[in-house]
Amino acid sequence: MNAFVRAHRRFSFAPILIAAAITLTSITGCTAPESPREPANSALTEAAFPRTLTDDAGQEVLVPAAPASIVALTPASVETLVALGLADRVVALAECTCTPAELADTPTVASYTGVDVEAIVALEPDLVFVAAPPFTPEDAITAMRAANLTLVTLNPTSVSGVLGTIQLIGDATGSTLLAADLTAEIESEITALVSLVDQASSVSVFYEIDATSAIYGLAPDDYAAELVALAGGALVSSGTPGVYEISLEQLIAAAPEVILLGDAAYGVTAEAVAARPGWSSIPAVANDDVRPIDGDLVTTPGPRLAEALAALIRAINPTIVLP
Secondary structure, X not given: OOHHHHHOOOOOOOOOOHHHHHHOOOOOOOOOOOOOOOOOOOOOOOOOOOEEEEOOOOOEEEEOOOOOOEEEOOHHHHHHHHHOOOHHHEEEEEOOOOOOHHHOOOOEEEEOOEEOHHHHHHHOOOEEEEEOOOOOOHHHHHHHHHOOOOEEEEOOOOHHHHHHHHHHHHHHHOOHHHHHHHHHHHHHXXXXXXXXXXXXXXXXXXXXXXXXXXXXXXXXXXXXHXXXXXXXXXXXXXXXXXXXXXXXXXXXXHOOOEEEEOOHHHOOOHHHHHOOOOHHHOHHHHOOOEEEOOHHXXXXXXXXXXXXXXXXXXXXXXOOOOO
């Protein structure tokens, strides 16, 4: 399997053609926070069910009652549900090598080969979190809706959008207050980290997703591209929204000062990059500023958002001392 697909598993595990990869948004794995949370202000109360929500696809979704059984088809939704203390409600999820320990024995109903709609319907879940097509295939979404399942589509495209999606998951599950506390904490951590970065002085950065057969970096409108900017990086990209592929000619012309290897977990090293034909003239390669980074962390739009920003700051500006 192409490393681009393996690394881009943020939203779902549906089969994705590499030929269409230039239109894709990143997909990564999931690592649960250490423990569930308690609401900061228990004097407040949750809104009563039924609740009508607007999901990330702009669809109004009626959630008739607090869901007792949830299917999570995006790793980031799994991570968020665990952070909200709702792991015991997850009855099925997408296959992932980094499934949280709390859900190690939970059945998987989606993988790189597709979504098992029949298995999901048989579980009769109260709520299903899906990704926007093509990450959860359109035919699977149509079939689940035909079976009268309640679907909430997740598709954050900015840092504020990630926080909104976390809140959406909380609203849909009856954990509005916990989600509000969580997003407020993440936002506070991000603000503190950004204050340490000199935003007036940026470093040109190429974030590599994969270069197995073609070169893929972050699209300029990816939420992780915004994280790079907050970390003090001027992103080198295709320059076209939604397009992740960049030509070698474009990359050489952009002359990035730093290359971050989001595919380092798959064995890609600075030495391997330096050995690629044509890459030796790139300043980052010539100056030995090709650095590994945790690709799953950076491109998972969930509760580890501030941690991802911190990792990018360390990689882009290693002289900055973080708390």
